[in-house]
Amino acid sequence: MLSTLKPQPADKILELMALYRDDPRDTKIDLGVGIYKNADGETPVMRAIKAAEKQLWDVETTKKYTALSGDPAFGAAMKTLVLADSVDHARVGAIATPGGTGAIRQAFELAKLVNPDVTIWTSNPTWPNHVSIIKFMGLTNKSYAYFDEANCTVDFDAMMESLKEVKSGDVVLLHGCCHNPTGANLTLEQFDLVADLILEKGAMALVDIAYQGFGDGLEEDAAATRLLAAKLPEMLIASSCSKNFGIYRERTGCLMAISEKAEQTAVTQGTLNFLNRQNYSFPPDHGARLVTMILGDAALKADWMAELEEVRLGMLGLRTQLADELRRLTNSDRFDFIAKHRGMFSRIGATPEEVLKLREDYGIYMVGDSRLNIAGLNAETVPILAAAVAKICK
Structure with a gap:
């Protein structure tokens, strides 16, 4: 019966992840996968989670x-x-x-x-x-x-x-x-x-x-x-x-x-x-x-909230930096919306052809509809992205 199965359509984001992984360029930037990353490109375990896991190790007596x-x-x-x-x-x-x-x-x-x-x-x-x-x-x-x-x-x-x-x-x-x-x-x-x-x-x-x-x-x-x-x-x-x-x-x-x-x-x-x-x-x-x-737990919750706020403010900082850099390079307010949007994602308004060119020419990976993950950036890669977008997205 399994022989009747037909190939399923590939998940576009997972497909993009594979393309990124196989790209040999050291300068490549992953803005596709929807996961938080810090400035070092890592997704760390939060402090409160680590502390709770240690507590759980000591007190958990069953897996029922x-x-x-x-x-x-x-x-x-x-x-x-x-x-x-x-x-x-x-x-x-x-x-x-x-x-x-x-x-x-x-x-x-x-x-x-x-x-x-x-x-x-x-x-x-x-x-x-x-x-x-x-x-x-x-x-x-x-x-x-x-x-x-x-x-x-x-x-x-x-x-x-x-x-x-x-x-x-x-x-x-x-x-x-x-x-x-x-x-x-x-x-x-x-x-x-x-x-x-x-x-x-x-x-x-x-x-x-x-x-x-x-x-x-x-x-x-x-x-x-x-x-x-x-x-x-x-x-x-x-x-x-x-x-x-x-x-x-x-x-x-x-x-x-x-x-x-x-x-x-x-x-x-x-x-x-x-x-x-x-x-x-x-x-x-x-x-x-x-x-x-x-x-x-009051202490764990306070630490979790503090780290979560650090994450949030970090992404807002990247949004502001990117919007400011694009304003400087394009001499327009076209991309000011990036600073006004919230969360990990924004759609920057690039065409599928422009998204492809950003990937092929600059190693910048984003979803075909131009959704980019703000958390995939850091202070050093924002100017690289801005320069590429200003040049490609006319």
Whole structure:
């Protein structure tokens, strides 16, 4: 039977990683893969994670299963981290998942269970894996306008016009902060208007918050999600710990489902547990336990927050440096948006042909839609990138 299988389309980012790896040039720059790197090009283990792992080594006495939802303490910690007091936690069901991707997949599974004819609305553009998973599951995907390619900003009027087509029972997927791949975010006032529209349509919001703490700050980055949670009777939230805790390979995520009334939470939670059981049974615990330990210990949490702030400010510094250098070289404000965007990514508006030329002529690797990872830069490589972009991107 396996002989009937057909080759699957290659993942463009993984394909780009292979090209970068095989490039012999010492001057090559990797701006493609979506992972945080420090100035030395490394993805270090955060101090608080190291400390928590040492503590866990001393106190852990068993590797037995926790629960289908994962350790309840992890769910409670994530509710506080993401939602704070914006909604009664008694209305919120939560499960641990294998990374933020696992949370997204389980959110789609839940949406399908609630409405087999559900349409998932995603921004244009969005993280490619959103669309890939939706299509693989056989669900209907529609896109809503989001990014103004000419000005590299959110086209909010076009977005709201697109969302007028949303139907009752549909799911609207929103990026909670640090939009991937554009770096361009809605304002809180715009999120409020989107919430009104979702309410009017009888749809459900699904917030993907994968970069909390990487944009304007830990609390600030959660503000939009909290606004939606306070306003909408029901909502899904897929949260990732990969980036802000630096535990990519531990695959630590959380799916939260907000019910309209606390009395409904038991059924919602039971359904979430059921979905975990069907897909992978008990979720991984190691990363989730480290996150729980850090968020529950004042000293560890303070150190984690301090290091996360260093990471955030470092990326903002690189954004400002790159925007300033491009302004100097082009004698224009064309690239000023880079300093205004937030998170790891920005789309710089280069054509696929220009992206290819940047790779071939300068060894600068970015995704074909011109998404670049700001965290792949350092103070020395910013001028190299700026000079290449100023020359190639006319």
